[in-house]
Amino acid sequence: MSSTKGLIDPKKLTDFSARALQKVGVPEEHAKITAGLLVKTDLMGIDSHGVAHLANFYVAWIKAGAIKVNPDMKLASKAPTTGILDADEGLGFVAGYKAMNEAMDRAEKYGSGFISVVNSTHFGAASVYSTMALERDMIGISMTQGGKGIIAPGGKGEGIGLNVLSWAIPTKNEAPFILDMCTGVVAGGKIEIAARTGQPLPEGWALKADGTPATAPDEVAGILPLGGTPVLGAYKGFGLTVLVDILCSTLSGGLTVPEITEPKDGDSNHFFGAIKIDGFMSADTFKEKMDAMAKAYHNLPKASGVEKITLPGEIEKQKTQERSKGLSLHPQVVESLVNLAKELGIEYDL
Amino acid sequence: MSSTKGLIDPKKLTDFSARALQKVGVPEEHAKITAGLLVKTDLMGIDSHGVAHLANFYVAWIKAGAIKVNPDMKLASKAPTTGILDADEGLGFVAGYKAMNEAMDRAEKYGSGFISVVNSTHFGAASVYSTMALERDMIGISMTQGGKGIIAPGGKGEGIGLNVLSWAIPTKNEAPFILDMCTGVVAGGKIEIAARTGQPLPEGWALKADGTPATAPDEVAGILPLGGTPVLGAYKGFGLTVLVDILCSTLSGGLTVPEITEPKDGDSNHFFGAIKIDGFMSADTFKEKMDAMAKAYHNLPKASGVEKITLPGEIEKQKTQERSKGLSLHPQVVESLVNLAKELGIEYDL
DSSP: OHHHHSOBOHHHHHHHHHHHHHHTTOOHHHHHHHHHHHHHHHHTTOGGGSGGGIIIIIIHHHHTTSSOSSOOOEEEEEETTEEEEEOTTOOHHHHHHHHHHHHHHHHHHHSEEEEEEEEEEOOOOTHHHHGGGGGGTEEEEEEEOOOEEEOOTTBOSSOEEOOEEEEEEOOSSSOOEEEEEESBSSOHHHHHHHHHHTOOOOTTSEEOTTSSBOOSGGGOSEEOBTTSSGGGTHHHHHHHHHHHHIIIIITTTOOOGGGOSSOOTTEEEEEEEEEEGGGTSOHHHHHHHHHHHHHHHHTSOBOTTOOOOOOTTHHHHHHHHHHTTOBOOOHHHHHHHHHHHHHHTOOOOO | OHHHHSOBOHHHHHHHHHHHHHHTTOOHHHHHHHHHHHHHHHHTTOGGGSGGGIIIIIIHHHHTTSSOSSOOOEEEEEETTEEEEEOTTOOHHHHHHHHHHHHHHHHHHHSEEEEEEEEEEOOOOTHHHHGGGGGGTEEEEEEEOOOEEEOOTTBOSSOEEOOEEEEEEOOSSSOOEEEEEESBSSOHHHHHHHHHHTOOOOTTSEEOTTSSBOOSGGGOSEEOBTTSSGGGTHHHHHHHHHHHHIIIIITTTOOOGGGOSSOOTTEEEEEEEEEEGGGTSOHHHHHHHHHHHHHHHHTSOBOTTOOOOOOTTHHHHHHHHHHTTOBOOOHHHHHHHHHHHHHHTOOOOO
């Protein structure tokens, strides 16, 4: 397929990514989990968090010793539906996959389940975990602590975390509801894209060190919390940032972003949850009601020139359908994979 | 106390409110629950949602038959930690109090618990329920569907709900974390206050019917979702709005805001949750860690002229401490209570 259309087969990309990870010492099972989630990310259209990071984040961090390839992950559970997973500085993807499955297993039995994860590393895109709940007819929740990047209202510089929260809720025929949001006005990746393309920043995204609006990417001292200014709701974005930090970090026994004095590449804590639909009503009835909900939102009166009101998850569904036939990676990403293959001495067959 | 300082004793205000509700047929237990939560709201500093609404919302709606004073509330539970409460058009305060307690009882036993509530009515301020979890060393969650008031991105007019979400998390000595936010840029009450005081609206709060910014309260066709415009994150505020609508309405068997074709005064659905800290780690250890978290946020570098970085919940704690000595109600609110006493033939003794 890739030869005729210039598209990359997702299956081959997964195999390649798993081989690369195994080559730097990741056990086969963990390499397959991580590779699967990375390619799922690209399939969902989240280009910033998929295989684009394979070489410069995960392989690089493993080689630098910042991620352990043979972690001793331990789950401590003090109630039937809750517990803490200590990820022992292993791959965040493996920790996330295991913790999300654990939360779902608890939810299967009791109706709900929550696992907070400490001593983990960068887990990629939050919605690859929350959406694991969809096929089990559950509501999925995933959150992660991000690096320093947001300015607290009244603060100066990037003191608080670019934290992320995601909720996924199943439907019958409509696109599943998938919310995946950084608690800042924009994710850090948007600033990086502006830097790469030489675009100015829209006012309201970020501030300079002196507290005035940053208009160029290299002036950014910190991103504003969702809402932007206090009069436009910055305390809400700030509150969500702190909430995610507490659930991921304080509740897991870790440190919140402002408590971290020596940040290490990729270090992170997470929070996962699952709520079983059948504990409220039959999942089939619920999913039909979700379709009716989506239709009602679609049928809202539209502003002139607007064709459709798009619910969170609809773009992800469309991208996944399109891309399952083959992925078109950015030339820089392809180059990073070609170089990675050379560096590790594995075959580049994409 | 009230005679010497012009302040109203919270206990007397609670008794008065309960007597007023009993006078229109609310059973004693339900009247006491409702009155207690209304005054708790005023103590927390949420003036817009407390006894200010006693006469024109709850008593008026009861007299109009929109709220049943003797509802047949039924809980249906299909898993150990989850269930649906059908509130039978009773007082939202009673439904909320019962559902939150039910969620906490499940969490006590299993670690977490969630109750979705259908056929309910206006429950006041969300954080009076989430904060019920604090004294039981739990994380409390409460959400409610609001009236039509927010514009979807790409939409026209107030098609979606002024929905609200609240999380409360206990601390040791610092103020508990209390997030209580409408998913719009501002709550509807802020527009009402601007109307009352004749102030113009800040740009970015609301739009006119033609989609241009509303600068006067009487021009408002709808409030913008948190984020405001798509480039500043409106899809995040929109996503949160839909999320709350699904958890409150679809999951309880009710209708989401866009599905409601004939809105009735005060009709609402809610969602409550509780997560027990002891299911992760000792609550005492956690609360000490919460204090350390708060201190780290307080110690962040501050913008010039800023004395303190304020966490969600700190204003509520301060107000509750100040006001427990006596409440100073707005003259219009006092007048509404005096008139209510006359109307119902009960003694005004505040």
